[in-house]
Amino acid sequence: MTRARAMASRRLGVRAAREVAAAATLDDALGQLAATPYRRVLDAEAGLASAQRSVAATLLWHLRVVAGWLPRQGAGAIRLLAAGYEISNVEEHLRVLTGTAAGRPCPYRLGGLATAWPRLADTRSPAELRAALASCAWGDPGDDSAAAVGIGMRISATTRTAGAVPEAVSWATGRLALLVARELFVHGRRLTEPSGRRAARVLGPGVLRAASFADFRQQLPGTARWAVDGIDEPADLWRAEARWWNRVEQEGSALLRGSRLDAAPVIGAVVLLSTDAWRVRAALESAARSGALEAFDALG
Template identity: 40%
Template structure:
């Protein structure tokens, strides 16, 4: 591997080591209040942005902004050949911006606060200028996101999410299992939880990964059986659609384990960086689950237990 990846790999491993960790997340989940849980993160990488957060939504936003900032810092250490990986990984934040703008353009309230993507934006500088849902869809079609349909903010988010995980898998082979799991969970939610027919563009994006047999499934057993054999394990053991959150928690845990494996076993290069990105993203997911548990006074988190 070229020497220009060495510094980036060292930085990536260092950033991953500063994660809160599963143990800290479990400790936060047992706290009696959100403030006491946030206090446990005071010295962590999340501490600076959490300092001014008031309420659960603001705390969760601060956690997400921390990871985005870590991505932007990491991108500054990458050689030119790694820029596409960082930009693709940051696509999840661009999706949040696009979805928020689409909701606003559909009459859903004032202009939201967008994530600051900086150089990691795929097409956001142009997208944010859209003055209507039709203009937003047109700009998307002409961008790297491609045609995500015009069926409304919900289907647009689904299409963007599937397009994003497919882009990530195309840019990094190690991310392919994450793509498959994300596609399975998106399809399951649409047909089994929402009870909706997937929008045409969502189907177009899902079919290369999942085939088409699942589209007419009416229960979890039929859905699972209709999936490609290699992906059936994503929802294995899920007894009903209301338990799909358990499959989602398992998928997050599996991605985190893959991230640790990439960090430990890879020579300096893109896989180390991808591993760090996965570990940081999954740590933020655990922290948000823990904060939600503390805010509710539950005393524990079923989500974290399912991911253990």
């Protein structure tokens, strides 16, 4: 689709992102972004967290535009790929409900990319929020704690994506493997029964019984094992996550260049825009550390 390719051309790109990462200060980095598509919602006086959120908001605006071009089924695929925004809204809402929020930032404006956000936003207690999740496409997270809701929604999003977006099966299953590995072997938390059941349907029941990270890797199906190949210790999962983004970017480029007349080029554009925003957020963090390029370059 011509419009999808035009939208994908709004990326900053690897070279320019590296220049942002090399900036001596965060203010200098923000000044460089002021002449890019990310200027739309960028506050030149923002701190790091606010600037990164602005980059994410720009991506969301792009995704809403892309989804508006598509028929209902295609827009549904974009909604799944953009699920992280509704998860972020819910996590912040839960912090407000439990009195642990630092301020009250405006939620991301999801528009047609919302799964159930308006209803979830109306809940008035963690228990009510859990019940609302259980009654919609997100499903029951198994508990109303912040940890259970966060990982439960992410597992729900990745498993639904694997089942509904053929182009994203390998990305979703690889992402699910990383999510579960981090929860089990970095945070040391067991999955709730509903979340474990969803993960096991995609990854197999053996991963939840794994006694070690090495055993976990062995239990993974081939569609997911690639995401952790070469990773020997859970502490190195951040490298696997960076590699995941790199593979997604490569496959997204292939989809965008393809000649298919279905939603594949649009999905490719969405993936490339998402990867670019991830890289720009990382570049801003490097600049905030006085141009710490070593950390940025380690992301690939």
